[in-house]
Structures are given as C-alpha cells and as structure tokens.
Amino acid sequence: MDLTFSEPELAFRDELRAWFAEHEPGREPQGDEDAHYAWRRDFQRELARDGWAAVHWPPEYGGRGATLTQSAIFFEELGRSGAPLPANVLGLLLAGPTIMTWGTPEQKERYLTPILTAEEIWCQGFSEPDAGSDLASLKTRAVKDGDEWVVTGQKVWTSGAQYSKWCMLVARTDAEVPKHKGLTYFLMDMEQEAVQVRPLRQITGESEFNELFIDGARIPDENVLGGVGNGWKVALTTLMNERAGLAFFLQVRLRQLLDRVIGEAAARGLLEDPVVADRLGELHLKAEVLRLTAYRGLTAIEKYGQPGPEGSLTKWMWSETNQQLSQFAADLLGPEALVAGSRWSYELLRARGNSIEGGTTEVLKNIVAERVLGLPKAR
Amino acid sequence: MDFDLTEDQKEIKGVARELLAARSPMAKVREAALAGRYDEALWREIVQLGWPGIAVPEQHGGQGLGAVELAVLLEELGYACAATPLLSSAVAAAVIAAAGSDEQRARWLPGLIAGEIRAGVGSAELIADGDGAEVVVLVDDDDGARLLVAPECEPLVLIDPTRRFGRLPGGRDGAAGGEGEPLGADAADRVRSAVAAEVVGVCQRALEMTVAYVKERRQFGVPVGSFQAVAHRCAEMLRHTESARSTAYHAAWAADAEPQRLPEAAALAAAAAAAGGREVAAGAIQAHGGIGFTWEADVHWLYKRAEVDRALLGGVKRHHAALARAAAERVAVTAG
Numbered sequence: 001m002d003l004t005f006s007e008p009e010l011a012f013r014d015e016l017r018a019w020f021a022e023h024e025p026g027r028e029p030q031g032d033e034d035a036h037y038a039w040r041r042d043f044q045r046e047l048a049r050d051g052w053a054a055v056h057w058p059p060e061y062g063g064r065g066a067t068l069t070q071s072a073i074f075f076e077e078l079g080r081s082g083a084p085l086p087a088n089v090l091g092l093l094l095a096g097p098t099i100m101t102w103g104t105p106e107q108k109e110r111y112l113t114p115i116l117t118a119e120e121i122w123c124q125g126f127s128e129p130d131a132g133s134d135l136a137s138l139k140t141r142a143v144k145d146g147d148e149w150v151v152t153g154q155k156v157w158t159s160g161a162q163y164s165k166w167c168m169l170v171a172r173t174d175a176e177v178p179k180h181k182g183l184t185y186f187l188m189d190m191e192q193e194a195v196q197v198r199p200l201r202q203i204t205g206e207s208e209f210n211e212l213f214i215d216g217a218r219i220p221d222e223n224v225l226g227g228v229g230n231g232w233k234v235a236l237t238t239l240m241n242e243r244a245g246l247a248f249f250l251q252v253r254l255r256q257l258l259d260r261v262i263g264e265a266a267a268r269g270l271l272e273d274p275v276v277a278d279r280l281g282e283l284h285l286k287a288e289v290l291r292l293t294a295y296r297g298l299t300a301i302e303k304y305g306q307p308g309p310e311g312s313l314t315k316w317m318w319s320e321t322n323q324q325l326s327q328f329a330a331d332l333l334g335p336e337a338l339v340a341g342s343r344w345s346y347e348l349l350r351a352r353g354n355s356i357e358g359g360t361t362e363v364l365k366n367i368v369a370e371r372v373l374g375l376p377k378a379r
Numbered sequence: 380m381d382f383d384l385t386e387d388q389k390e391i392k393g394v395a396r397e398l399l400a401a402r403s404p405m406a407k408v409r410e411a412a413l414a415g416r417y418d419e420a421l422w423r424e425i426v427q428l429g430w431p432g433i434a435v436p437e438q439h440g441g442q443g444l445g446a447v448e449l450a451v452l453l454e455e456l457g458y459a460c461a462a463t464p465l466l467s468s469a470v471a472a473a474v475i476a477a478a479g480s481d482e483q484r485a486r487w488l489p490g491l492i493a494g495e496i497r498a499g500v501g502s503a504e505l506i507a508d509g510d511g512a513e514v515v516v517l518v519d520d521d522d523g524a525r526l527l528v529a530p531e532c533e534p535l536v537l538i539d540p541t542r543r544f545g546r547l548p549g550g551r552d553g554a555a556g557g558e559g560e561p562l563g564a565d566a567a568d569r570v571r572s573a574v575a576a577e578v579v580g581v582c583q584r585a586l587e588m589t590v591a592y593v594k595e596r597r598q599f600g601v602p603v604g605s606f607q608a609v610a611h612r613c614a615e616m617l618r619h620t621e622s623a624r625s626t627a628y629h630a631a632w633a634a635d636a637e638p639q640r641l642p643e644a645a646a647l648a649a650a651a652a653a654a655g656g657r658e659v660a661a662g663a664i665q666a667h668g669g670i671g672f673t674w675e676a677d678v679h680w681l682y683k684r685a686e687v688d689r690a691l692l693g694g695v696k697r698h699h700a701a702l703a704r705a706a707a708e709r710v711a712v713t714a715g
Contacts, residue, residue: 001388003632004637267709277703295380310624
C-alpha cells in the first residue's frame, strides 16, 4: 500500500501543472452557450497541440499511453486549473475508445484524429423517450436499403448535438430476435436534413441537452461499428468508458465547490457555528471518501483488470454529495442563493440531474445489489 | 499510487480470517457473551501467534510490522466479533511502541505482548478492558493521550457482552486530575484508526450475513432480496462498508508512512466508521426481519459491538467539527 504518487506519476503531474500554468483558459464566457462552447473547443485545440487532449489514448493515435493513475491525475489537474472539460469530451472518452476497440483499420484512420483536435464533435444517441434506464428496449429502427441503412426514430438527452458532426447511434436492425440481440451500433453523420436537433430546456433554463428527430436518415454500410446485430456489446464498451476518467474531474469540482462554500461560511463568521461545522465536516468526509474510493477502484483495475466492489459506488456517492453540498449552500446563504441566474441557484438546480444522468441512482443500486452482492434480479 | 493491501498483508488477513472462523464461530461468541468472560483458549492461541505485538518493533519483542497489519488483524477481529482482549492489548502495545518513551516501552511492552499484562484503551467515560487494567491508554477530550498506571477503573457493564469495559472513578470528572504519563501527539489518532479498522470488519460481517439471509428467506414466493426496498438497503450497506474501509486503510497507512496526514486521516476514519458501523449493523437487523430481533439471530452482537465502538470513537460530532476545521485550513492555505 502506497498512497503517494510514484516518481513517474509526479513527473507527469508536474509537467502537466507547468503546462496549465502557461496556458490560461481565459475567462469563462457567461450566459452565451455558443460562446461557452467555442471557449471549450479552443481550449481542447490547445491541449491537442501539445499532446494533452487524450492522455489515455495510445501514442499511435495521438495520446500518451497514460496509465489509469496518470489519466486520473490529468482530470484532477484539469479540474484544479479551472480549465473546462474539452468540448469533444464524448468523442475523447466514449467514441474514440469504442472505435479503437471495435473499429476497422479504415474507421480508426478516418475518425480518431478529428476527435482529438475537436475538428469533428461527437454526441451520443442512446437514450430514447421510452428507453432510459431500460436502454435495450430502444425503438429507433435502421432498415437496410442497398449498401445503406435508413434510420427512423427519436433520441433524447443528446448533449452537444447542435455542435456535433457525428453521433454514436444505437438502433434496432432486427425486431424478430430478443431485445439485446437485434441492435446495431452506427456512426451517423449529423449533417443531413433527415436529422433534426431540438434543444431540450432543462430546469436550469439552459439547454445542455437536445432531442434528436431522425426521419429517414441515411448511413452507409461502412459506418456500422462492430458488426450488424452486435450493437449491445459495442454500446457496453461505450458505457463502461463513461465514468472512468470523469470521476476524478467531478471529484475535484466537488472539492472546489466545497471550498467556495467554506469561503462563504467564513465570510459570514459561521465556521464555528456547531450546526454549520457538523454539516461541513460531513461534506468534507464524503468528498474525501469519494476521492479515496475512486483511487482504490483505480488500483483494482490496474492490478486485476477490473474494479472491485467499490468501483460501482463512486458515481452514486458523487451525485448525492454534490446535491447535499448545493442544498447546504442554499441553507447557509438563504434567499441570496436562490436569486435567479446566480451561481448558487444554478448549482442547486443543476445538481438534481446528477442522480439521473449517466445511470439513475436507483438503477445503480440495482446494479450493485445484483452484480456486486449477487442478490436475485430486482423486482 | 497503490491503494491495495500487499500480498503479505492479505496473507495475514487470510490467516486471521481462517483461524477465527475455526476457533470463534458465532456459537463460541455467544457462549463467551453469556458467560460474561473472554474465550481464554482463543486468547492463549492469539498470544502465541504474537498478535498483541503485531505493530511493535522486533527490538521490543514484537512482530515488527505496522499499523496497516494491525488494522487488517483488527478488521478480522471485528468480523468474527471474537471475545478476546486483543483490541486493547494490541492497540496499547502499538501506541506505546510508537508514541511512548523508552522507559514506557521497556516497562510495558514485554508483558503486553506476552498477554501477561491487561491493558485498557479509551476515554475517561469508557475504557475497553478498563476493568482490572494494569495500564490504560487514555484519550482526553483535547485529543491528548496519557498512560495511566493501575487507575482502578470502575467496571461498566455495557450492551456488548463480548468485551469488558470500565471507566475512571467518577467518569468524566475523574479525567480532570490529569495524572499519568503523557504520550506522543499521535497516540489518540492511532487509537481511533485502530478502532475504526475493527468496525470495517463488523460491517463486512453484518453485510455478508444479511446478503446470505435475504437470498435464502422467501416471502410472497420469492427471495426477499429480490425486492428493491431490501436490495437497495443492502447496496447502502455496501457503500457504508466500503467508505469505512477506504478511510480506515488510509488512516492506517498514514500512521506509519505520512504521520503529518494522520490527524485528518484518523478523523475521517473515525467519522466514517462511527456512521457506517451503526447504519450497516442496524440494516442487518432490519433486513433479517423478525428473526433479526431475536437473541438467536446473532446479528445483534454486531450491532452492539458497532454502537459501543462508535462510543469508543467518540461519536461523530467531534470528528465532523475537526474535519470542518481541517477543510477550512486547506482553503486558507490555498488562498494564502
């Protein structure tokens, strides 16, 4: 057991810190979503120029072949520096690794580099209005027509769709077989009339997410990823990559938010208030438990190739803690935290999505119960 | 970064698990609890194996291992809920070895390791094995610690009959005199880290017993573990168990490897264990249903151990307060 970074890990961190010190992301644009997006895209290009955009990718695809720990360090430092998540985060974390696992040499050649440089942005077309937690029941259909597929259906919660060139699309290609077996994973060009993007207004008032209306979109056969009928397996590769690196980014952002709450409490002379101290102490504990448990999970994957029982817990722990933290801020600051458009009111509302996006807490508990504890399938 | 036990530490844990499963199954725990006595045969065997001296350097007659090895051993002690004075003996020995003077080491370590001297560990109000202890590692409210020699504790009969307890004459007031020999600054944190490690084992056992039970027990024609209300509580129990484990191992590691991190690490471990022990053991009783409320079901031993360990840890409030201070200091340091 050694909870310090090794020499190579420290060297990696120091090189990265030096880079971040020289590359200020600039002021975060407020209020204008397009400007905000452009800010994130420009910063990814800067990262890519010096080989920092996808440290976990192998060197032949433009990454650094970083270990999981180095990758975690990257996201911790990214969070600490105040820089934004790269604009093409779904391409870097999800599409890229999925294409590396399942893609043909031609697909790897075609798609990977533009992901890295943010030339082509990716979105994820998995969830549907009637297929959320029960993803395999999705209804979007793809029908073969010559050497093309014709796709019809509706997707929802596609973040960044309005900026995307490509969509990781899972559609049903065979309705005759059991539901997991009839799915195929496509790389769909978003730039066609048959794909309509409609922004979905969230409880925060902003539109991070979209609905996708697909009415006869065409996808060439060569854009099938991992084979016809193999879509569920390919989608699982995407889903398994979903939280690996992000956990460390989120963990650091949680810490930064906690630090800000502490600053607010100190400014009001409330740090010694026993009720405030009790809740702050508990939140600090939860943030540290999250960090330590995430590192334990990392060690398990590095040593044994798979996460231990702790690996399934971090997303759920993060979402709950982030929600409690933003509610605590509302209690601490009173009506001031509820002013429409303020930073704290945004945090309070945005946090409600945390326990829904990327797997609801209820589904995560089912997964823990079934796969970690070996309980019978839940009813 | 390697947040995992070493092969040797896993070996120690495995051996302890096996030995305690063979020598101290729940039937034995129950027997000792009903008799109000420790399992003397088990204790003799434990002493022969050198467990009380696990975290004592070889020059003082110990095994020359560290706080992590002590933690995994205590975790297994908690898992078995074994009725022995190992917690107080091993923790007192480890604390005297790490935070005591040469004189104190020479005076106490040989007898503690040989199982000839009975030690107590705790605070003025609650001392594990305080009754009849010849030497007590006493943690004060201000996080200081002292070594009390023959303090003549009053016996205290608590809900956990698998362990003996005592308190200073007069309880809290008895601490006021400040007698005794001061121990090094990290003594209190070492005690907390060790008790937290025991709670990890209590949680693990309560969770395993519960999972086994809800797979087996059928109502409405199906195993009750297939109901989400039950399954989700089990998932919560796992979360508390793993939270306690992450923080307990972190504290044990810090005790030897990065002592400057120990005060905060010990507070994290204590707070997580105090909260987790209660939640998990209470969840075990609930998930066992009516059976869980009976004397025969054995989960109550774990709940009782968890509640008393929580008190030994000093509850959660003081640790939350310490953690709030630690978090505020971090912010101040970053800002400065």
